[in-house]
Amino acid sequence: MKKFKAKIHITLKPGVFDPQGKVILSALKTLGHKGAKGVRTGKYFEIELEAEDKSSAKQEVEQICHDLLANPVIEDYSHRVSEV
């Protein structure tokens, strides 16, 4: 078994309302960052896993994203798997 590390990004699909992002944008303007025009929030995960090879590690991470980490109705996800 080889060891892999997956870096996973989960973001709201374009068009899905992001209230947390709106609040951060408003806070940035209050703090004087007048140049800020938009904020979108997301989640980031790093998963260490063992697998036979890179292809099966990728497949497992794909399933983890789809089944547990992301809500595919409103969220997009992407991941990058590398051997460590």
Add this chain to the structure above:
Amino acid sequence: MKKFKAKIHITLKPGVFDPQGKVILSALKTLGHKGAKGVRTGKYFEIELEAEDKSSAKQEVEQICHDLLANPVIEDYSHRVSEV
């Protein structure tokens, strides 16, 4: 003024306890992902901003991370700024 997009990652410093990650790891094992060995959680932000040039955009994003988005006591942050 040019438009820039910043991609920001915020992660817990190594050694800081990550209860959300522990819960996800336990859920993964319950779901049959026996290969999963560790999960660390983080936050991800995309900020659109206007600035004179890339260097001042980077400086502003650095300040935003330090002052608002991250807790520098327990969290690390990194960002990548690109012109759009």
